[in-house]
Amino acid sequence: MAIDNFLSIQGVSKRFGGTLAVNNVSLDIARGEFFSLLGPSGCGKTTLMRMIGGFAMPDSGIVAIDGADVTALPPNARPTNMVFQSYAIFPHLNIADNIGYGLRKLKLSAAEREKRIAASLAMIKLEGFGQRRANELSGGERQRVALARALIMQPKVLLLDEPLGALDKRLREAMQIELRELQRRLGITFVFVTHDQDEALSMSDRVGVMSKGKLLQVDKPKALYERPGSREVASFIGTMNFFEGRVLEAAADSLTIETKEISRVAAKPNGARAFAVGDRVLVAIRPEKLSVSSTPASVNSVQGRLHAVSYLGDHHLLQIIVDGIREPFIVLAPSDGKGLDENAMPDSAVWVSWPADGAIILPAA
Ligand SMILES: Nc1ncnc2c1ncn2[C@@H]1O[C@H](COP(=O)(O)OP(=O)(O)OP(=O)(O)O)[C@@H](O)[C@H]1O
Ligand SMILES: [Mg+2]
Numbered sequence: 488m489a490i491d492n493f494l495s496i497q498g499v500s501k502r503f504g505g506t507l508a509v510n511n512v513s514l515d516i517a518r519g520e521f522f523s524l525l526g527p528s529g530c531g532k533t534t535l536m537r538m539i540g541g542f543a544m545p546d547s548g549i550v551a552i553d554g555a556d557v558t559a560l561p562p563n564a565r566p567t568n569m570v571f572q573s574y575a576i577f578p579h580l581n582i583a584d585n586i587g588y589g590l591r592k593l594k595l596s597a598a599e600r601e602k603r604i605a606a607s608l609a610m611i612k613l614e615g616f617g618q619r620r621a622n623e624l625s626g627g628e629r630q631r632v633a634l635a636r637a638l639i640m641q642p643k644v645l646l647l648d649e650p651l652g653a654l655d656k657r658l659r660e661a662m663q664i665e666l667r668e669l670q671r672r673l674g675i676t677f678v679f680v681t682h683d684q685d686e687a688l689s690m691s692d693r694v695g696v697m698s699k700g701k702l703l704q705v706d707k708p709k710a711l712y713e714r715p716g717s718r719e720v721a722s723f724i725g726t727m728n729f730f731e732g733r734v735l736e737a738a739a740d741s742l743t744i745e746t747k748e749i750s751r752v753a754a755k756p757n758g759a760r761a762f763a764v765g766d767r768v769l770v771a772i773r774p775e776k777l778s779v780s781s782t783p784a785s786v787n788s789v790q791g792r793l794h795a796v797s798y799l800g801d802h803h804l805l806q807i808i809v810d811g812i813r814e815p816f817i818v819l820a821p822s823d824g825k826g827l828d829e830n831a832m833p834d835s836a837v838w839v840s841w842p843a844d845g846a847i848i849l850p851a852a
Contacts, residue, residue, distance in 0.1 A: 492551075493518035494539070494644055494676060499548030501534050508534040510700035511548070516678065516693075518553075521670050523679045523687040526697035527723070532680045533572060535697075536646050539678060540569040553643060568642035570650045572680075576621050576632050583608070583617035585632055589640045607635040610669065626653040631662070641675070648680045663690055684724055688712065696720050714757060718849060721771050728777065728816045730770040731851060734762050742848060744770060747811055753786045753843040760850070767851035774819035776845035779805055784840035791816060793835050798822065807839055 494516040501509040509531045516522045524532045537543040539550055541562035550558050557565050568589075576585045587604045595603070608614050611631035621629060630653050637645055650666075651659045667690050670677050681687050687694045688708040695705040696719075704711065704720045715721035718729065732746035742762060744752040752770055756762060783790070791807040794815050803822045806815040816839055 523691040566643035572648040788840040
């Protein structure tokens with residue numbers, strides 16, 4: 488998707504006392520894009536969203552939507568609507584009036600208003616709930632009402648702060664699909680906050696990874712997973728195993744890296760980054776790229792001790808302790824009966840190996 492600067496955030500910062508909650512973030516989001524902000528608790532996701540919606544003023548920087556600078560505008564003068572992390576719906580109104588609340592200022596006929604509310608109730612699968620009160624709904628149902636109330640106004644940009652956080656796993660997964668489909672159908676630009684990486688990867692056109700107020704990387708889900716740009720992103724998106732090393736040989740299509748554990752690691756340069764002899768690097772390997780055997784492989788093999796095996800249905804998750812590396816290596820092995828299984832002896836010596844193109848090479852911090 489081409490970035491047309493529909494929603495443009497330029498050099499935005501926000502400080503609360505000693506905390507720099509958002510640190511010089513610049514970001515462009517396209518019209519109709521499903522964009523997610525992903526990051527650990529306290530990294531500044533809500534603060535950034537509030538500044539897009541006009542609920543907080545940046546200390547510096549600009550927010551522009553559809554060509555207009557909205558930095559100084561209050562929330563109700565922006566073409567945005569926000570579904571808050573702590574979804575508030577009015578307790579004194581029934582569900583239909585909650586959903587239709589914002590429609591009052593549009594001066595619609597009673598029939599048109601009712602039609603829209605009925606369509607909204609159907610959309611969130613709460614047909615027949617219109618006359619109930621907020622306290623007669625479950626947490627998840629209330630969350631869906633908050634969503635419908637924001638969507639019924641058909642904003643250009645919908646800001647959703649962990650809108651599925653209170654739902655159980657099944658409903659959450661169903662709503663992820665619903666929401667994605669709805670977003671495509673309506674063509675509304677979504678800025679979606681979550682700290683659940685699976686949710687962000689499965690729903691979004693692009694994801695921005697935040698940490699400590701900074702936007703570390705913005706990419707499509709597959710690119711973030713396959714080509715993380717830093718150790719922080721690599722370990723936040725999925726599981727990653729790391730070796731520290733130094734480049735011994737650097738050719739156009741191959742790298743040789745020396746680590747403490749293995750004297751010569753064969754690797755392929757990946758991504759746009761070029762490495763030179765002597766550079767300090769991290770060799771990062773996903774659990775599914777590693778294999779485990781009782782004898783060493785011809786390349787990239789390191790000896791370890793089996794620490795634990797857990798059965799996960801179609802896979803086994805193995806933890807292997809490699810001398811000199813603090814965290815156990817995590818290996819995801821198909822449970823097809825060919826590899827190790829849950830009866831493998833703890834503490835037995837094993838070899839962990841991976842193909843030359845199985846690792847991602849990152850600059851050391
Ligand atoms: N009104 C405020 N006053 C003081 N500090 C604040 C305020 N709002 C946020 N902060 C601080 O700013 C930082 C970022 O907070 P923010 O709510 O943006 O995080 P978040 O990424 O949304 O986290 P979570 O995933 O837990 O919701 C935190 O350290 C938080 O304590
Ligand atoms: Mg938050």
